[in-house]
Amino acid sequence: MTEPAWVEHVIWWQIYPLGFVGAFPADPPPAAGEHRLRRIVDWLDHAIALGASGLALGPVFASRTHGYDTTDHYAIDPRLGDDGDFDELVDQAHRRGLRVLLDGVFNHVGTEFPRYREALDGGPDHPSSAWFRRGRDGFANFEGHGELIALNHRNPAVIDYTVEVMSHWLARGADGWRLDAAYAVPDRFWSEVLPRVRERHRQAWFVGEVIHGDYAERVAAGFDSVTQYELWKAVWSSLNDANFHELDWALQRHNDFLATFAPMTFVGNHDVTRIASRLTDPRHVEHALVLLFTIGGVPSVYAGDELGYRGVKEDRAGGDDAVRPEFASPPAEDSDIFRLHKFLIGLRRRHPWLHRATSSAVQLTNEQYVYEVRRGDDALVVALNVGDEPLAVSLRRTALGRGRVVAGSGAPPAEDVDHVTVPPHGWVVVAPV
Template identity: 75%
Template sequence: MPEPGWVAHAIWWQIYPLGFVGAFPADPSPGPDEHRLRRVVDWLDHAVELGASGIALGPIFASRTHGYDTTDHFRIDPRLGDDADFDELVAQAHQRGLRVLLDGVFNHVGTDFAQYRDALDGGPDHPASAWFRRRGPQSRFDTFEGHGELIALNHASTEVVEYTTAVLRHWLARGADGWRLDAAYAVPDRFWAQVLPRVREEFADAWFVGEVIHGDYTTTVEAATFDSVTQYELWKAIWSSLNDGNFHELDWGLQRHNDFLDTFVPLTFVGNHDVTRIASQLSNPDHVEHALVILLTTGGTPSIYAGDESGYRGVKEERRGGDDAVRPRFDTLPEDSDVLRFHRYLIGLRRRHPWLHTATTTALKLTNTQYIYRSTAADGSLIVALNVDDAPLTVSLPELGTPAGTVLAGSGAPPQHEITETEVPPHGWLIIQPH
């Protein structure tokens, strides 16, 4: 099934609302009368100026803590506000031409989920017990990756299928444009294949992206009927190759990426709410530009994690509260900066070349520390030269099979027309339009 047509132009600005508006962690927690979800409206113009065409929201439904322990999928988290606040956010986003992507957790629920409380109180014979997976007959309810506060749903249950279908439809009817499906890798593909086609019968233009980390992305997309999945393989290859001076890893990742593009267009990123920020992940801060160049000159549906465009730093740690550093509160709109201008420029370049959405890459020159690739689709091509070496990189276009070209952007390089040869400085990069 082809993705909705609007996705070909989608560039997401992703936020984690509970942290973004200071609702979690917070002591005391804000109440619905504070309407904190509306604070996101104040940032929508920033998203537009950045060049984004949509906002990807983290969890906004009722939960006890971080949002991924949902207690009621039909209710806006009281720490964020209420239905009217959601409606206002969607209306304001759509007025600006911004799509809205929601984050749905249907692999597990929090311990205050109504059916779970009924199952606990009513015992194993209570009808609500069928909603949840057990480790064995009459044994304790299963959990998500050992987290006792996250109770695993039973995806073989007809009630869970119906409930999930109803939730997806409900918020699409209220104006959402699509869903990120959390922990989709832990849910049987056949469950999504039961749910999503039914939702599409009513909302054919909705987009569904599954959170998948490892495995056979293509098989998962086809079996689950997703439109896309999260491209963690490419995310890792980008920062790891830059840190290690090993562009062979990036080239291998891009070859894999080409294979995925034969079937679907992955959601691509260099940062999100679950990983160390790219400015902290990279050992050389000069290489943040390289990471963004790769993201925005290769095939995919790109996502920018809020704060990365201002050079935010933050390290994810494997401990309770270990996500807090990468999910901070945002109080003031960002000041102009080199990194912000750089994001705006490259996103603008991406939007001027929408064919990059499905572009595949071909290596033209490859060493550990110097890499030239061509991104190509039916409507155009670009040559990208990356250098993380201490020596300059000479780019001879005739040797690359192109008689001449124009330098569109580069490390300290003004645009140059009708060049046949140029040089990429140490730890620099260039984007060239071939003639």
């Protein structure tokens, strides 16, 4: 493991800045003089109240549209503000004990990227042409998106450029990087880039966006972590289909990952339908959250999920807008869903060993799942019920033998019991006596 020690305790609160501050989509777009990036500062106390200890930012660098078509990796997007606004945000986050994670796109760039313009104007023999991959009909793009031009990851100049950009912003105060579309970039590129950045910034953390493929192999290229999309899918799918066998299979895979690294876990992010909209039974949002905060990994909460926001991602132009809305002022009062987030995050932070804990099934049916999560001598028992009948759990069948009920829906707290009953569509967390 190469991850810095602080990661064991981090709970990320993730935001998509361009949408969060109403900078995209917007007509006309805001100017740098509006300093919209500073609006995020107004929400930092909300993140602290939630229990988060890290702020995971989406793209903040100059781009033409949604932020993932970068035009200048060294400049803050003028729709958000300027360098001073970035410095203020990082300073205010750090004052509150929040780590800051940046979102970097080094698989592709936007069509206004200066090197690309030079390559177009100068022809195939221009030095800038070597920065980009070639396709059948000119320069290659990312997954058919003509406005996203694929970088040539074999080019030493591209490698050096990526190292310098990442190091620049870490020196400016960032604590780590989420690396977008890492799955589309050759491992050899990351194995050349990341060790050089890590040599300068020993306490930085690097997580790759990986949707499919061999997670462990990606980490071996130099990452600390990858996004755990396998588990994300299994959580909502198993709850919707009342098929906990799918979840158990995914958690066994998850255990294998935890042997070498802690994946970044989530039930929502800026690229997927919000969990409140994804689940067919609203009662089961609680179950998804219980899973997120009681299994091993590095949990991330997508801003708005803690407030019960809804939004469906659609495969069309503008299809991300519903899950990337503008945020107004922080709420004045706590809602039930916010209180549940706070409670479960508090539970997680009181048990930091959960970061690398593995889980095993104690009882498993389609509609009922009891699992023990453990690391060394530390353990919890979690019972989930999505059926219409109560779930009886004998703690004598677990390594705990007896326990105390520390959390649950409809189950009263209990200090020393050898069994618990989980109500229909309920859940319970049991700790050692």
